[in-house]
Amino acid sequence: MAYATTLTVLADPTRREVFERLRAGPRAVNAIAQGMPVSRPAVSQHLKVLKDAGLVEERSEGVRRIYSVRREGLAELRDWLESFWGEALDAFKLEAERSYRTKQRSK
Amino acid sequence: MAYATTLTVLADPTRREVFERLRAGPRAVNAIAQGMPVSRPAVSQHLKVLKDAGLVEERSEGVRRIYSVRREGLAELRDWLESFWGEALDAFKLEAERSYRTKQRSK
DNA sequence: CATCCCCGTAAGTCATGGCTTACCGTTAGC
DNA sequence: GCTAACGGTAAGCCATGACTTACGGGGATG
Numbered sequence A, B: 001m002a003y004a005t006t007l008t009v010l011a012d013p014t015r016r017e018v019f020e021r022l023r024a025g026p027r028a029v030n031a032i033a034q035g036m037p038v039s040r041p042a043v044s045q046h047l048k049v050l051k052d053a054g055l056v057e058e059r060s061e062g063v064r065r066i067y068s069v070r071r072e073g074l075a076e077l078r079d080w081l082e083s084f085w086g087e088a089l090d091a092f093k094l095e096a097e098r099s100y101r102t103k104q105r106s107k
Numbered sequence C: 001c002a003t004c005c006c007c008g009t010a011a012g013t014c015a016t017g018g019c020t021t022a023c024c025g026t027t028a029g030c
Numbered sequence D: 001g002c003t004a005a006c007g008g009t010a011a012g013c014c015a016t017g018a019c020t021t022a023c024g025g026g027g028a029t030g
Helices: A002-011 A013-023 A029-033 A040-052 A071-082 A087-105 B002-011 B013-023 B029-033 B040-052 B071-082 B087-105
Strands: A056-061 A064-069 B056-061 B064-069
Touching: A002 A013, A002 A071, A002 B002, A002 B013, A013 A029, A013 A040, A013 A064, A013 B002, A029 A040, A029 A064, A040 A056, A040 A064, A071 B071, B002 B013, B002 B071, B013 B029, B013 B040, B013 B064, B029 B040, B029 B064, B040 B056, B040 B064
Parallel strands: none
Antiparallel strands: A056 A064, B056 B064
């Protein structure tokens, strides 16, 4: 269920860039917005979305908010993807088998 | 680069539903659209997007087009996700270490 | 050849969501 | 206490993209 959220959240390029910047380590909002093609409020909004999705966590340090990556937030999506290896292939083979036999029979 | 495409393509719920339906095995367009909350042309459009993204492949069987999952299409996204395990943690630790030392020094 | 399904494509509508500017609360420094 | 930096939130604008209906082409079947 939540892998859906992760997908939609990471689909946006700007938001993904924000996320990637945090990958190198925790950063304050200003630092993240630095050199980005969008305004700082935009970055704030993206961070909120990332946080709500559990992909990022926030900690206050004086007047600044330090954001960092929450790797566990990616777990569900990873598992979902992983579930395609193996299973999907087997299903395919079975289906191919079935439709092949069906055709043979109807000849 | 291509994992970005995969993300945006799989972000849409309807399109994901189409993709998931193919998971059980190859299907014709009609069969996929069957019981879906959107029209058949909508499904066709989603299939085109999925195909362009390399997530799905198409084969003609008489008058019908049979679509099936291309697991390799998910590989890049999986690798990208996988790259967060380990690396991200190390970067975090390093960063935490660094900022800790910096603070200690400035006391 | 006529007809009926299959399905892809075109054109047009409408909602979603990402961006900007403007504003406000909060913390630190003088 | 004043001022300045940090950053979250509101309101409004606008583009993107997901739908719909309408159509047309191609393969099967009588």
